[in-house]
Amino acid sequence: MRGSPFDHRPDRELGKALRTALSGQDEAAFVKRVMARVSELQEGGSIGLLWWEVLGAWARPGLAAAALGLVVGAMIWAASLRSGDQPATALGDPLQSVGDTGMPAAFLATTQPPNLDNVLAIGFEPGR
Amino acid sequence: MEDAELAALAHAGDREAFGELVQRYAGQARRVARAVLANEADADDAAQDGFLSALRNMGRYDPRRPFGPWLMRIVANAATDRRRRQKVRAADQISSQTPSAGPLPDREAFRRQFRAALTAALASLPERRRIAVVLFDVEGYSHQDIADVLNVPVGTVRSDVFHARRALRSKLAEWEDLKEEIV
Numbered sequence: 001m002r003g004s005p006f007d008h009r010p011d012r013e014l015g016k017a018l019r020t021a022l023s024g025q026d027e028a029a030f031v032k033r034v035m036a037r038v039s040e041l042q043e044g045g046s047i048g049l050l051w052w053e054v055l056g057a058w059a060r061p062g063l064a065a066a067a068l069g070l071v072v073g074a075m076i077w078a079a080s081l082r083s084g085d086q087p088a089t090a091l092g093d094p095l096q097s098v099g100d101t102g103m104p105a106a107f108l109a110t111t112q113p114p115n116l117d118n119v120l121a122i123g124f125e126p127g128r
Numbered sequence: 129m130e131d132a133e134l135a136a137l138a139h140a141g142d143r144e145a146f147g148e149l150v151q152r153y154a155g156q157a158r159r160v161a162r163a164v165l166a167n168e169a170d171a172d173d174a175a176q177d178g179f180l181s182a183l184r185n186m187g188r189y190d191p192r193r194p195f196g197p198w199l200m201r202i203v204a205n206a207a208t209d210r211r212r213r214q215k216v217r218a219a220d221q222i223s224s225q226t227p228s229a230g231p232l233p234d235r236e237a238f239r240r241q242f243r244a245a246l247t248a249a250l251a252s253l254p255e256r257r258r259i260a261v262v263l264f265d266v267e268g269y270s271h272q273d274i275a276d277v278l279n280v281p282v283g284t285v286r287s288d289v290f291h292a293r294r295a296l297r298s299k300l301a302e303w304e305d306l307k308e309e310i311v
Contacts (some may be wrong), residue, residue, distance in 0.1 A: 008271075008286075013264035014296055018250070021243040022159040022262065030158065033172075034150050035177050038143065041180065066152055 131195035139186035150179055153196065156267050157203045163258040164207035166251050174210045178203030197273040204259050204277060210254075242303055251301035253292050260285050261292035 024030065131152070137145035157178055161171035182202050189198055229241055256278055263269040263277060274283045
């Protein structure tokens with residue numbers, strides 16, 4: 001039967017030609033191969049997932065987590081910019097008296113490392 | 129035994145039932161995969177992926193609906209995924225030589241040449257049209273079933289089959305005088 005592109009019925013001639021062109025060799029070998037793979041996966045307890053399926057399953061929550069992390073990171077960064085001239089952490093209580101620690105209050109309140117000469121001077125000061 | 133019964137048994141862990149389904153649909157699945165992937169080995173790998181994926185998802189199969197379109201959808205997706213993952217390979221250039229070129233080869237060589245030309249013509253079509261025409265003219269699926277496989281409206285399937293047929297028919301016309309020998 002000569003088929004027409006407009007025909008709503010299958011075109012037998014074209015179908016036969018395509019079937020011949022597309023059919024693979026040795027169907028029994030293919031079936032055997034698929035069933036061997038099924039056995040392997042069942043024995044391995046993983047008739048579940050192939051590695052890309054695992055990655056695929058994680059892709060969406062992973063992207064969501066990354067986006068959330070990005071937003072949180074951006075918020076922290078923006079907050080640190082707003083309070084950039086204030087020290088992020090207090091090294092000590094600036095109201096603490098010198099007598100409590102034996103060190104000048106300036107050493108406890110500053111964010112800068114102490115000057116070595118001043119530290120040595122305190123250490124070698126007679127009567128301390 | 130009906131496909132739906134075999135599917136239910138396969139879902140319950142019956143390997144023989146699944147084997148029967150593989151046997152019934154192996155040819156069809158390989159041809160659909162082959163319509164997407166030009167390379168025969170890749171197509172077989174994709175068809176196998178499709179069967180394994182179907183087994184894993186057998187619980188989602190609705191036994192009130194035909195099994196074939198459900199399976200072919202999975203196979204077509206597996207083939208499409210594989211094609212996307214593939215790195216570009218130096219594809220073997222399939223000759224689209226017409227029968228008038230050179231001396232007449234023997235019948236088998238001639239048949240191979242015709243198949244290669246038809247496969248090349250098929251490969252030149254958009255992927256959805258390839259699947260549509262193979263399911264309609266080779267596997268005898270209805271337009272509605274193909275619409276379910278491809279997840280497109282029925283009208284789109286009709287249009288795809290029409291355009292694919294027209295392109296393939298023009299290729300077949302080059303071999304018209306010798307088709308009885310080769311098809």
